[in-house]
Amino acid sequence: MMTHSDVINSVPQTATPGTPAAVHQLLSARRFRPAETLPWVLAMAAYFVLPQYFQLGAQILIMVLFALSFDLLLGYGGIVTLGHAAYFGAGAYTAGLLAKYGWGEPLSALLVSGLVAGILGTLAGAVILRTRGLALLMLGMAVSLLLLELANNLTDITGGADGLQGMNLSPLLGQFDFDMFGKTAYVYSLAVLFVAWLLLRHLVNSPFGRSLVGIRQNPARMQALGVSVWARRLTAFAISSALAGIAGALSAQTSQFVSLSVFGLELSGMVIVMLVMGGTGRLYGAFVGATVYMVAQDMLSKDQPTTWLFWIGLLLILLVLFNRGGLLGLCDAARRRIVNKEAP
Amino acid sequence: MSLPVIETRGLRRQYGSFIATDNVDFSMKAGERRALIGPNGAGKTTFLNLLTGQILPSGGSVLLNGADVSRIPMHRRVRRGIARTFQLNTLLRESTALENVQLAVLEHQGLGGRLFGGAAAQRHAADVAMDILSTLGMSVHAGHRIRDLAYGRQRLVEIAIALALRPKLLLLDEPAAGVPPADSHLVMDTIAALPDDIAVLIIEHDMKLVFRFAHRINVLVQGRMLTEGTPADIAADPQVREVYLGKARHD
Numbered sequence: 342m343m344t345h346s347d348v349i350n351s352v353p354q355t356a357t358p359g360t361p362a363a364v365h366q367l368l369s370a371r372r373f374r375p376a377e378t379l380p381w382v383l384a385m386a387a388y389f390v391l392p393q394y395f396q397l398g399a400q401i402l403i404m405v406l407f408a409l410s411f412d413l414l415l416g417y418g419g420i421v422t423l424g425h426a427a428y429f430g431a432g433a434y435t436a437g438l439l440a441k442y443g444w445g446e447p448l449s450a451l452l453v454s455g456l457v458a459g460i461l462g463t464l465a466g467a468v469i470l471r472t473r474g475l476a477l478l479m480l481g482m483a484v485s486l487l488l489l490e491l492a493n494n495l496t497d498i499t500g501g502a503d504g505l506q507g508m509n510l511s512p513l514l515g516q517f518d519f520d521m522f523g524k525t526a527y528v529y530s531l532a533v534l535f536v537a538w539l540l541l542r543h544l545v546n547s548p549f550g551r552s553l554v555g556i557r558q559n560p561a562r563m564q565a566l567g568v569s570v571w572a573r574r575l576t577a578f579a580i581s582s583a584l585a586g587i588a589g590a591l592s593a594q595t596s597q598f599v600s601l602s603v604f605g606l607e608l609s610g611m612v613i614v615m616l617v618m619g620g621t622g623r624l625y626g627a628f629v630g631a632t633v634y635m636v637a638q639d640m641l642s643k644d645q646p647t648t649w650l651f652w653i654g655l656l657l658i659l660l661v662l663f664n665r666g667g668l669l670g671l672c673d674a675a676r677r678r679i680v681n682k683e684a685p
Numbered sequence: 686m687s688l689p690v691i692e693t694r695g696l697r698r699q700y701g702s703f704i705a706t707d708n709v710d711f712s713m714k715a716g717e718r719r720a721l722i723g724p725n726g727a728g729k730t731t732f733l734n735l736l737t738g739q740i741l742p743s744g745g746s747v748l749l750n751g752a753d754v755s756r757i758p759m760h761r762r763v764r765r766g767i768a769r770t771f772q773l774n775t776l777l778r779e780s781t782a783l784e785n786v787q788l789a790v791l792e793h794q795g796l797g798g799r800l801f802g803g804a805a806a807q808r809h810a811a812d813v814a815m816d817i818l819s820t821l822g823m824s825v826h827a828g829h830r831i832r833d834l835a836y837g838r839q840r841l842v843e844i845a846i847a848l849a850l851r852p853k854l855l856l857l858d859e860p861a862a863g864v865p866p867a868d869s870h871l872v873m874d875t876i877a878a879l880p881d882d883i884a885v886l887i888i889e890h891d892m893k894l895v896f897r898f899a900h901r902i903n904v905l906v907q908g909r910m911l912t913e914g915t916p917a918d919i920a921a922d923p924q925v926r927e928v929y930l931g932k933a934r935h936d
Contacts, residue, residue, distance in 0.1 A: 363783045363828030364811045371804065547803045548791045548810075555777055555788050562775040565737070566792040566850065567763035573798060 371546045380628045384531055395523030401635045402530035403591045406537055408615045408627035410584035415613070416622030417545055418577045419557030420470070422481030423609050425585055427465070427488050428458040430603035432586025434492060434499060437599040440508035447513050451533070451590045458586020459579050466578030470571055482606065489604035504600040508593070519595065526595035533591055537584055542624060544580070553577055554622075618657055620667030629668050688751045690715050690854050690884045691736060691767075695745035698728075698735055698908075705731040707908035708745070715853065717884045720899035722892075722919075724928065728908040729888045730772065733856050736886075737769050738762045750853070768852035770843040772859045772888075776831045782842045783827040786814035789849035817845050821875055837868030844875055855879065857887040861894055873897070896920070904928075 387398055407429055414420045435454040444450055469480040492499045499505055512518045517525045544550050552573060555563045560570045593599045602608060611634070619630025634653060641649035664670050689712040698706040705728045713719055721729050734740045736747060738759035746755040754762055777785050790810040791797045799806065818827045821841050826834060831842065840860055847855055861872045873894055879885055889895050895902065895916075902919045904911040906928050912919070919925055 361815055361824065361827065363781060363824075364808075364815055366828055367781065367783055367787065367811050368808055371807075544800055547801060548797050548799045548807060549803075551784075552788060552792070552797045555780075558777045558779060559775050561771075562777060563788075563792075564760050565763060565769060565771070565775070566789050566797070566846070567760050568792055568797060569758075569760050576798070576800075 377625075380625070381535065388527065388531075392522070392524070395527040397635065397639055399523050399526040399530045399595050400592075401632055402527070402534050403588050403595070404612075404615065404631040404635055405627050406530075406534045406591065407585055407588040408612050408619070408631045409534075409537060409541060409624065410581045410588060411612045411616055412621060412624060412627050413541060413545070413553075413577055413581045413584070415616060416624075416626065417550060417553045417557065418574055418581075420574060420578065421478060422469070423478050423606070423613070424481030424483070424485040425581075425612055426604055426606070426608035427481075427485035428462050428582035428585035429589035429592070429608060429612075430485065430488055430492070431461050431582075432458040432589030433593040433599045433603045434505065434589075435586070436590035436593040437505040437508055438498065440510050440594065440597075441505065443509075445509050445511035447510055447519075447529070447594050451587055451594070454590030454593075455583040455587040458589065459583030462582020462585075463575065463579040466575045466582070470574050470578060482609070485604050485606070485609060489601060492601055492604060499599075502601060504598055505593075506598060508597045510594060510597065519597070523595070530591055530595060533587065537587065538624070541584070545624065549573070549576065557622075614653065614657060616667075618653075618660060618667055620669035623666075623669060626667050626669050633668065689713055689748070690717075690750060691886075692748040692751075693736070693745060694748070696732075696735060696742055696747065697744035698731055698740065699743040704908050706735060706742070709905075709908075709910050711903065711910065713854070713884045713886060715884055716881050718898055718900045719884070719886045720895045720902045721886060721888050721905060722890075722895060722902060723905035723911075727905045729905055730858060731908075732905065733769065733858055733886075733888060736854075736856060737767055763850060766851075766853035767856065768847040768850040768854070769856040770840075770847050770858055770860055772862060774839060774843075776839060776842055776846075778832040779830060781828050781830050782818060782823060782834065782838075782845075783811065783814055785831060785842055786817055786845045786849050787811050789846045790814050790817075793850045814845075814849060817848055818842075821845055822871075835865075835868060837864040837871050840864055840872050841875055844872075848879075852883060854884045854886070857885065857889075859888055859890065861889060861891050869894075 384402070387394070391398070411425050414422065414425070432454040435457045436450050439450040439453065465484045469477055469484070472480060493501055510519055513525055513529055519525050552563060552568060556568070556570055556573060564570055589603060615630035615634045616626055617630070618633060619628065620626030637653060638649060641652060660667055664674065666673060692712040693709055696706055696709040697704070709732065721732065723729050731740070735742055738754065738757060742755055746753050748754065749762065749765055749767065754765065787810045788797070790813045791806065794806070794810065796803065796806045796810070815824065815827060818824055821844065823838065823841055823845065826838055831839060834842070844860065857876065860876060861869050864872055876887070876898060887895070887898060899916060901913060902916055903913045904919065904925050911928065912922060912925060914922065
């Protein structure tokens, strides 16, 4: 027999009384969950506990940002491209050249670099998003290879194959010098990542972000709703490129060096591996994937400089074969199993 | 107010030497209930796709409220008042019924591309979507994901999405196809109760539904408009009976 209080408790708990449960459920995606503080708590803890790893930490945060920018394209937009390094590289070279030729203020240079990468992404995206599938993949790659050759040939300006050196950065906010231990680099990268994450988190829950997910699931359906699929994908491409450019600029500023590899296929491939490993279309996959990849690289490559990628490859194969949601998908599955066991 | 909602003049669509739509003149007034019938391969869906802009004509023109839209892409025709449902399921399967409809509401309100500050808009759109689902008797299922819904109810979500776009012209491509007989009344009742101000064109094989629903019927055969008339005319037309109804109705 159900008691009166049982009946009351079985009524779905809604924020505003009278809101149908389905509406409440739909709108609740925007709300912050406690688990979302976890990456930030860990990153701050690392600052105090692992000061010897500031350099690596900054690199991880930068790759998280890069993977995060790519998640908007791949995970939300369903746009598969093998050339996202083009925009990372464009940002890196912009920041590097600015610092080399007299614009030493890091924050404004960071924004300019993002802008340059974003404009480049808009121009390139306008063309490559007219295609799909293999053609899109190849055109995306072509953009990064074009830029690679450009940077390679303009030796006088970019340093060509020797890389861009001689950057001269002012202290961050006029106070914090970029020190050799990477302390400033770490905090700077963390702060930029946090802002970018807030922005993206808002974006993917906005009408725009949700229509993007609709387009990923079924472009024809969204077109039938009156959506210009191309225009909406281009917006995503532009934002993603700008954020990738900011990641590239961070990388240039914190390491004070830019090499041609920022335009390389390896980097474009790496960001896909990181994201797929962590889990696409959920923002946090970038955090998990980039961290696991970079830490594995750091730990394994000391002992096995040539074979460490084998282990990443193996992990990737297992994840893709048995769990399409990446490492975070694995966590979800485990949690579901536990919850189901607890339920009668 | 005699301006047709939709009109085609000499509409043609050719694939190589195959003529899928052959010189079709067609028009519908506001609020009309029309059915398009014809044997398999007659070019019904092609004709519908020409109206929506999913494919562009090889010749002739499509006029929407008197304006030539022949060269205008599909998404812009939608914004001018054409909505359609699909023969094959194109719903967002991983999303809830409510979310599917809410996205349509947002697009109709022109808010779908908003990057920021969409909270109030989303709440309002969710309420509107909920209302639409309720009028179709679907409020209980609003929170269910599409892939968990029975097929008949999925078809209702299709219709709910089309209604969310507040169309002047609604094109229903075999809305009852594949729906189990036990659920087909859901779809039929919904279609019968569509708002009066919307012109509705239905493509359907189920003659019971066609004759119950349509005020007028067009018969398409091999890309050509064979005839047009009231259900009684069509049922009595010997030509129609020969090419189309002949097999089904030998009374």
